[in-house]
Amino acid sequence: MKYLISAVIGTLAGIAVCLLAVYYNPLNIRSDLTPLAFSDNPIINLHYSAAARDTLLYTNNGESQVAPYPGNVLELWEDPIRQTTAMTTVLLNSRNEFAGIGIKFLSDSERTQLLKGQVLVDSVWHIFLPGRGTLFIEQTENHWEHLRDIVIPAYLSSGDSWRGVWRRNITAGPSALRTARVVGGSGEFVGLDAEAVEALAARAYSVEQGPVALQGELLIEMPRRNSADAPATPSATN
Amino acid sequence: MITVMPNGGNAETFHINLPFDRIMTGAPGQREPMPAALEWPDDERLYGMRAELFKIRNNNDVVIGLASRIEAAENASGEIIEWVLHLPARGSVYLSMRPDAVDGQYRVGELRAGTREFQEMNGRVTERWIAAASAADDLHAGRIELVTVFKAAEDR
Numbered sequence: 001m002k003y004l005i006s007a008v009i010g011t012l013a014g015i016a017v018c019l020l021a022v023y024y025n026p027l028n029i030r031s032d033l034t035p036l037a038f039s040d041n042p043i044i045n046l047h048y049s050a051a052a053r054d055t056l057l058y059t060n061n062g063e064s065q066v067a068p069y070p071g072n073v074l075e076l077w078e079d080p081i082r083q084t085t086a087m088t089t090v091l092l093n094s095r096n097e098f099a100g101i102g103i104k105f106l107s108d109s110e111r112t113q114l115l116k117g118q119v120l121v122d123s124v125w126h127i128f129l130p131g132r133g134t135l136f137i138e139q140t141e142n143h144w145e146h147l148r149d150i151v152i153p154a155y156l157s158s159g160d161s162w163r164g165v166w167r168r169n170i171t172a173g174p175s176a177l178r179t180a181r182v183v184g185g186s187g188e189f190v191g192l193d194a195e196a197v198e199a200l201a202a203r204a205y206s207v208e209q210g211p212v213a214l215q216g217e218l219l220i221e222m223p224r225r226n227s228a229d230a231p232a233t234p235s236a237t238n
Numbered sequence: 239m240i241t242v243m244p245n246g247g248n249a250e251t252f253h254i255n256l257p258f259d260r261i262m263t264g265a266p267g268q269r270e271p272m273p274a275a276l277e278w279p280d281d282e283r284l285y286g287m288r289a290e291l292f293k294i295r296n297n298n299d300v301v302i303g304l305a306s307r308i309e310a311a312e313n314a315s316g317e318i319i320e321w322v323l324h325l326p327a328r329g330s331v332y333l334s335m336r337p338d339a340v341d342g343q344y345r346v347g348e349l350r351a352g353t354r355e356f357q358e359m360n361g362r363v364t365e366r367w368i369a370a371a372s373a374a375d376d377l378h379a380g381r382i383e384l385v386t387v388f389k390a391a392e393d394r
Binding site for chain 2: 056057059070071072073074076078080081083084086088090098101103105107122124126128130131132133134136138174181183185186187188
């Protein structure tokens with residue numbers, strides 16, 4: 001009997017040590033610097049509220065922690081799209097003025113590796129900026145730091161919530177420098193092939209509702225063009 | 239179902255059953271927004287713009303992904319019709335359509351960008367509206383059919 005008890009205690013202790021090692025693994029702490037921080041090129045700054053109730057539309061399989069919004073929206077219950085979220089939101093510029101509409105699709109990635117601090121999501125943006133044109137952004141996001149710094153502490157908190165100031169870049173690829181790929185579709189963005197980074201800034205999280213105060217920010221680098229192929233319309237950097 | 243074309247490209251047909259697969263229609267001043275509680279911004283710069291979200295299906299009528307369609311007519315960008323198809327297990331494609339319909343029946347467009355299995359591809363797409371065959375079927379208005387023909391970029 002004592003051997004059985006020892007085995008159970010040993011197993012539980014081993015699991016606890018493993019979980020602590022994953023949670024506090026110093027190798028999973030990444031620099032928040034991106035190549036865009038050192039770029040001389042103009043940067044388009046777009047931001048949005050990533051809390052579901054602040055978006056125009058947010059839908060998922062209907063069983064996730066974050067409820068679809070508005071309440072009567074079609075849910076994504078079919079098997080191939082059960083791990084996918086769709087969001088439509090207003091995008092604001094750095095002066096907090098209306099800049100455009102963004103549609104985002106996010107799908108849980110099968111490449112997620114918790115032991116390596118990778119909670120990966122494949123996402124794409126389809127963006128329309130009136131008077132400027134359209135953009136497509138492809139990226140792999142890593143939500144490990146959001147999970148570690150906000151979600152888990154909220155679950156461990158006696159109030160089932162988290163409050164604080166937190167900001168991290170979530171873009172983890174596809175480029176080796178952890179930037180997203182941007183392709184221009186129309187207007188001044190025709191022919192554009194550029195890079196972007198997306199960041200999340202959280203202030204409050206509730207176990208019951210999910211993100212309560214969460215801002216998303218997209219930084220899109222606009223490579224300078226030769227005067228010969230410059231767009232006809234002036235490009236105002238936000 | 240993916241069909242291999244004689245030139246080595248892959249042809250694939252997707253469709254959207256309307257109105258069942260429509261998730262969202264956003265346009266300024268619309269009388270019947272979809273979903274009904276959608277509060278679309280009434281910014282004058284969005285006039286002439288329409289954004290839609292759909293579920294998309296394969297040949298077997300199985301939902302396999304999501305699609306966004308943006309249509310806009312404005313001075314800066316001209317007339318825009320674009321699709322993004324997001325197939326979770328495979329990747330996404332960004333498609334840009336020519337605004338004028340061929341013979342008034344279908345639109346032609348091209349692949350602007352792709353991710354994952356579509357990353358090294360180029361090709362074209364057609365968009366066609368097919369009304370429901372039976373007038374007695376009041377619920378099913380018809381379907382949007384998208385036929386993509388993609389081939390590996392290095393084969394070009």
